[in-house]
Amino acid sequence: MKVFEHTPLAKLSTIRLGGVGQYLIECNSMEEVISAVQFTKGKQLSVIPLGGGSNIVFPDGVLKSVLIKINITSFDLDEDCSEVTSGAGMNWDLFVQKCVQAGLAGVECLSGIPGTVGAVPIQNVGAYGQEVAQTIIRVECLHKETLKTKAFTASECLFAYRDSIFKCNDNPWIILNVKFRLKTELPEIRYGELKNSLNHKLLDHLSLQDKLAIVREQVIVLRRGKGMVLSNEDPNTVSAGSFFKNPTLDKKEYSQFLATCEQLNLGKVPSYPNGEQTKIAAAWLIEQSGFTKGQIYKGIKISDYHALALVNIRGNTAELAEFVELIRSQVYNQFGLLIEPEPVWYNTDGQRINF
Numbered sequence: 138m139k140v141f142e143h144t145p146l147a148k149l150s151t152i153r154l155g156g157v158g159q160y161l162i163e164c165n166s167m168e169e170v171i172s173a174v175q176f177t178k179g180k181q182l183s184v185i186p187l188g189g190g191s192n193i194v195f196p197d198g199v200l201k202s203v204l205i206k207i208n209i210t211s212f213d214l215d216e217d218c219s220e221v222t223s224g225a226g227m228n229w230d231l232f233v234q235k236c237v238q239a240g241l242a243g244v245e246c247l248s249g250i251p252g253t254v255g256a257v258p259i260q261n262v263g264a265y266g267q268e269v270a271q272t273i274i275r276v277e278c279l280h281k282e283t284l285k286t287k288a289f290t291a292s293e294c295l296f297a298y299r300d301s302i303f304k305c306n307d308n309p310w311i312i313l314n315v316k317f318r319l320k321t322e323l324p325e326i327r328y329g330e331l332k333n334s335l336n337h338k339l340l341d342h343l344s345l346q347d348k349l350a351i352v353r354e355q356v357i358v359l360r361r362g363k364g365m366v367l368s369n370e371d372p373n374t375v376s377a378g379s380f381f382k383n384p385t386l387d388k389k390e391y392s393q394f395l396a397t398c399e400q401l402n403l404g405k406v407p408s409y410p411n412g413e414q415t416k417i418a419a420a421w422l423i424e425q426s427g428f429t430k431g432q433i434y435k436g437i438k439i440s441d442y443h444a445l446a447l448v449n450i451r452g453n454t455a456e457l458a459e460f461v462e463l464i465r466s467q468v469y470n471q472f473g474l475l476i477e478p479e480p481v482w483y484n485t486d487g488q489r490i491n492f
């Protein structure tokens with residue numbers, strides 16, 4: 138294992154914010170992760186597992202924590218039953234690519250999402266009609282205090298929209314590997330924009346591999362057009378992806394919300410069924426509350442492509458926090474809805490900040 142002190146945090150997160158991390162430890166095996174946790178004992182420092190830093194906001198100043206970067210990158214494919222177990226440190230998009238090449242379906246719509254395999258269960262990563270909850274069958278973890286391992290079944294993970302048992306304030310679990318059960322036929326493409334853009338491309342005579350490769354390529358094209366694929370050439374990708382979750386409303390809340398929209402004469406409301414609830418597009422709420430794409434607040438900007446991503450142009454975390462509060466309060470004043478940030482946000486003591 139490698140131990141680094143006083144590491145600049147900006148280079149560890151895709152939104153490139155934060156001061157300095159007291160310790161960063163890189164681990165290539167479960168044994169090294171255990172040694173890294175033991176290293177923290179007696180130091181009064183919190184332990185934060187770190188993947189690709191694409192859903193994390195670090196504080197300005199000194200982060201009094203040990204960041205454990207898990208570099209376990211195994212990929213074990215059991216072809217007989219279409220099950221794959223992958224190490225937590227495996228790059229997520231590389232994982233998707235390998236599944237597609239192996240002719241295994243179920244994650245192709247999640248192409249181009251940054252980060253690691255170990256982080257996908259945390260917020261039940263999803264896009265273009267797929268969520269990892271549909272394919273994950275086991276998540277193997279290490280407990281930060283007891284150093285015991287536990288394998289969570291999918292139902293024990295309590296997956297929900299951008300949520301799971303692991304996305305909580307005092308999550309004690311470090312994810313070591315994730316097991317997926319994939320499919321051997323192409324699932325129905327549900328997401329309208331993707332479905333329309335694939336029109337006539339998924340010809341019957343093509344192999345499953347070829348069809349999956351076409352879907353993957355198309356997803357990446359669509360994502361790139363929205364600044365949702367990391368790229369050094371595109372300053373709009375210096376972000377944490379979508380910054381706010383889409384609020385989900387029950388029946389009563391939804392009818393109150395529709396009444397507010399009618400009073401404001403806002404026309405058609407972009408909303409989608411989410412089980413018993415209705416999901417409202419947070420980007421639309423933000424734009425209807427007076428914000429525009431490309432709008433700048435100090436060193437932070439709303440993405441030029443869509444209103445849900447906040448981009449760091451030359452800012453710091455304090456400025457991001459101010460802008461986030463401004464957006465939330467204006468949306469609340471307009472609609473009576475509190476939109477919740479999606480990334481995990483830490484203070485200098487390494488505790489999660491709640492909104």
Ligand SMILES: Cc1cc2nc3c(=O)[nH]c(=O)nc-3n(C[C@H](O)[C@H](O)[C@H](O)COP(=O)(O)OP(=O)(O)OC[C@H]3O[C@@H](n4cnc5c(N)ncnc54)[C@H](O)[C@@H]3O)c2cc1C
Pocket residue numbers: 151185186187188189190191192193207225250251252253254255256257259260261262263264310311312313364365366367374376377378379481
């Ligand atoms: C351009 C862009 C596009 C994005 N698009 C999407 C999208 O379409 N859909 C979507 O759902 N998300 C999206 N995201 C968000 C992000 O990519 C995902 O949430 C991703 O899974 C985060 O992975 P990571 O390895 O970077 O996690 P990190 O940012 O490193 O960590 C996020 C949280 O998970 C914890 N964590 C990380 N690894 C582990 C582990 N092994 N064990 C325990 N805890 C761990 C961290 O402590 C932290 O609390 C996007 C982000 C960006 C920048």
